[in-house]
Every structure is written in C-alpha cells, then in structure tokens.
Amino acid sequence: MSGARRIVAGLEAAGVTLAASVPDTWIGRLMETVRGSTKIRAVDAAREEEAVAIACGANLAGGRGAVLIQNAGLFNCGGVLAGLVELYRIPCFFVVSYRGDRRDPVYYHAPKGRVTEPTLSAWRLPFARADRAADLAAQVVRGVESAVESRGPFVLLISGEDLE
Amino acid sequence: MTPRKPLLEALVAMLTPADVLVSCLGANARYLPHLAVPVPAFALCDSMGAAIPLALGIALQRPDRHVVALEGDGSLLMSPNVLATVAAARPGNLTALLWVNGHYESSGGQALPSAPVDWVALAKGLGIGHVERVDDVATLRAAFPRARAAGEPALLVVDVVFDPNEPIPPYSERPDEIRARFRIA
Numbered sequence: 559m560s561g562a563r564r565i566v567a568g569l570e571a572a573g574v575t576l577a578a579s580v581p582d583t584w585i586g587r588l589m590e591t592v593r594g595s596t597k598i599r600a601v602d603a604a605r606e607e608e609a610v611a612i613a614c615g616a617n618l619a620g621g622r623g624a625v626l627i628q629n630a631g632l633f634n635c636g637g638v639l640a641g642l643v644e645l646y647r648i649p650c651f652f653v654v655s656y657r658g659d660r661r662d663p664v665y666y667h668a669p670k671g672r673v674t675e676p677t678l679s680a681w682r683l684p685f686a687r688a689d690r691a692a693d694l695a696a697q698v699v700r701g702v703e704s705a706v707e708s709r710g711p712f713v714l715l716i717s718g719e720d721l722e
Numbered sequence: 723m724t725p726r727k728p729l730l731e732a733l734v735a736m737l738t739p740a741d742v743l744v745s746c747l748g749a750n751a752r753y754l755p756h757l758a759v760p761v762p763a764f765a766l767c768d769s770m771g772a773a774i775p776l777a778l779g780i781a782l783q784r785p786d787r788h789v790v791a792l793e794g795d796g797s798l799l800m801s802p803n804v805l806a807t808v809a810a811a812r813p814g815n816l817t818a819l820l821w822v823n824g825h826y827e828s829s830g831g832q833a834l835p836s837a838p839v840d841w842v843a844l845a846k847g848l849g850i851g852h853v854e855r856v857d858d859v860a861t862l863r864a865a866f867p868r869a870r871a872a873g874e875p876a877l878l879v880v881d882v883v884f885d886p887n888e889p890i891p892p893y894s895e896r897p898d899e900i901r902a903r904f905r906i907a
Contacts, residue, residue, distance in 0.1 A: 576782060599782055602810055604803035608775040612807075615744075615779020618764060619787075619906055623779055641769030642776070646901045 561690055562591040562721040565653065568698025570597045574651070575621035577601065578609035582628040584655040584718045589626060606631035607638045614648045622702065624651045629658070629674045632713070636681060639711060647709040651702045656687070656715040678713060685713035690720045723881045724858045725888070726821065727753060732859045733819065736866050737761045737790070742780055742906055745792040746773040748828030749890045750821065756891055764904045767893055770794075771801035774808065774818050781813040784906055788870055791818040795841070796826045796834055802844060808875045809849025817869045817876045819856075820845075823884035831886045841879045852876035 559567075565588060569577065577592045578601040579585060592600045603609040606627045613623025627635075632654050643650045657664070658671020678685045684704060688697055698714060705712040726749055734757045737743065743763040745751045751765035764780075766772055777791035798804075798820055808816065820841060826832045845853045852872040854865045856879065869876035 576779065578779070601778075601782065602807070603775070604807045605801060607771065607801065608778075608804050608807050611769075611772040611775035612779040612782075614772075615776040615781075616783040617779075618776070618904060619742075619780040619783035621783040623783075638769050638772055642766070642772050645768060646897045648901070 560591075560722060561694055561719075562588050564694040565698055565716070565721070566591045566595055566598070568695035569624060569702070570595060571695060572699045572702035573622045574598055574624045574702060576613060576616040576623045577626055578603050578612040578623060579626040580604070580606050580609055580628070580631050582655055582657065584716065584721060585626050585628060585653070587721050588653065588716075592626070606634045610635050610638045610650060611642060613650055614642055614646075617649050622649070622651075622706070624653065624702070626653045628655045629670050629715075633670075633677060639681065639683070643711050649705040649709055650711045651705040652711065652713040653698075654713050654715050656717050659717065661717040661719060674715070683711050683713050684708070685715060688714055688716045688720045694720065723883045725885065726750075726823075726882045728859050729862055729880060729882060731757060732862050733790075733866065734759055736863065740786070740788055742784070742787050742789045743792070744773050744777040744780065744789060746770070746794050746797050748794060749888070750792045750794075752891050752893055755894045762904055762906050765895070765900055767897060770797040771804065773797065774804045777816055777818065778808055778811060778813060780906075781816040782811060785813070785815055787906060788815045788817065791816065793818055793820050794827070795820060795822040795824065795839070799834060799839065802848065805845055805848035805850050805877070809851075813875055814873045817866070817878070819878045819880050821880050821882050823882045825884045827884065831884070845877045845879070850875055850877050853879065855879045855881070857881045
C-alpha cells in the first residue's frame, strides 16, 4: 500500500469527514487518493485560510475536518489560526508538505524549509514529522486525536517520499 | 440604502429552525446577542474573511440545514477568492449576505480602498449563480426566500448606510461562550 493510501486510511480511521486543500505537487497526489475515499469529502479551496475555516466549519457541525496544504500555505494561515482555531478552540488537523527540507530535491523550496519548524514553534503549533518507516496511518490517527483532545491545531509534516 | 439594524432584524425574523447562522466580526456579531436569534449562531470577533468558508464547511457537513453567512465588504475584499471555492463546492444550502458600506466599521470606520467594486459582477464572475442586490427591508424580505430556495450557492449584496455615530453595542459574548453554545441538533 502506498504512503498516500496509508495516510488516507489514517484519516478515515480517525473519522475525518472532510479534507479541505490547496494542492502542491505532493499534496495534489495525496488529494487524488482522498478523492477515492467514500468517507471523506474533498474540498478544493482557492486559498489556505479558507481551507482552515472550511475544516473548522465541518468540526463545528459535528464532523471532522482536515486541512491538506503546503508549508508556504501554512505560512498564510497565522491570522486564521490565532483568530479562529485558537480563539474558539476548534480542533484542526493539518497535513502539510514539508517543502525545502533535506529530502526535497527542488532548490527553490529551501527558504521555506529553513523557516518551517521555527515558524511552527513560534506559533506554538504542535507538530510531528511523518515517519514512513513506521505506521503512517497510526501517526495520522494520533494527530487527529491530538487536535480533538486539545481542541486546537496539530500539524503532521510529510515529504514526497512519504507518499510512495 | 438602509441602516443595518432594521435589515438585520428583518433577516433574523425570516430564519427558520432549519437554518444556521454564521456572522463575520463587527457590527453584525455585536448586534446578534440582542436580537433573540432563533437558530444556532456562530459569531466571529476576529479573523476577517472566515465567515463564508466557515459556513461552507458547516453546509457541506450538514446538508439538512441551510447555512446563512454574514460577511462584510472589507472582509470579502481581502479574500474574494472564497466565492470561487463556494462555486466549485456548489452547496445548495448556503446563502451569504454581503454587507456593503465601504468602511472597515469594526476597526474604526476607515474607508475601504476607493475602487468602485461591482460586487454583483464579481460574484457572478467567480461562479456564484444566484446573486441579487438588496437595498432596503422590502427587497431583503423578497430576495432572501428566493436565495434560500435557489438550490445553489446564493449571495445577496446588501447596501447599508455607514453611520460613524451608530450606537452599535459592544461584544457581549466571549468566544468560549459562543463555541460552547453552538450546537446543531
């Protein structure tokens, strides 16, 4: 089973009902797998802040929303994270493509890679890096449950090779 | 154009038990606790531009409810792209009311950039099929049922008077209170 399929299996197992996304190359591959799910509604957003609010809306309405975006898109989301997710204490699970880390072969992503974890730390966003050698689905379930239990955000960082 | 409060009162009077209300920050959110809203209501006090996508998430999760979103022109000018997102998702149970007064009312009444934005054309151009302009209580009372029955995402562009001396009540509910009370049966 591909890493993308294992991640989506984790979303399904965690009860995620809606995945809102702005794609990049990696997230786009993941969303193609989401679209094959009969349990998760895929929602294509034009901008990442919208995806966060859409997922929050699903959560407020009794479902479980997730946000699938690139790290550059996460950088756009400081306002909505502070003014919606944190302020109203809404669970919000993110799968974020970690562009520009040492596993990313594309040179122009490097500046984003350098500031990803410092930004997550500065914004006090709980996060984990996916470990493809371990149970990816279980990592997703733990992340969703962490968001639910803390009534706040949780970010799972993935790389392209995690989808293979 | 009409002052905001009579329009808001007319809207609240038209809500049914099948509706859910989501409000942007500012005057709408500050008036709502004083209007005996008969449906679940989620009011923002921050996060400009979040009302419509929040309502979209609720609408997709709960197709048995009609979700009414209140948004301001300052907020939507920051993120008009959300209309394309709504158009793509095509929920038949989402009506947004865009309150147009040309000012950032909640942050001190500063004027928006002075471009003559054609909100009706913008919404239609981004794929919203049902768009109507409303400028008084009578047209709101006529247009809102049409929007709710449209079977597709609808936007009502509501022209309201900007009055810097309008006695808007202060926020009277905290976010944790709003969050705790918001339940959709």
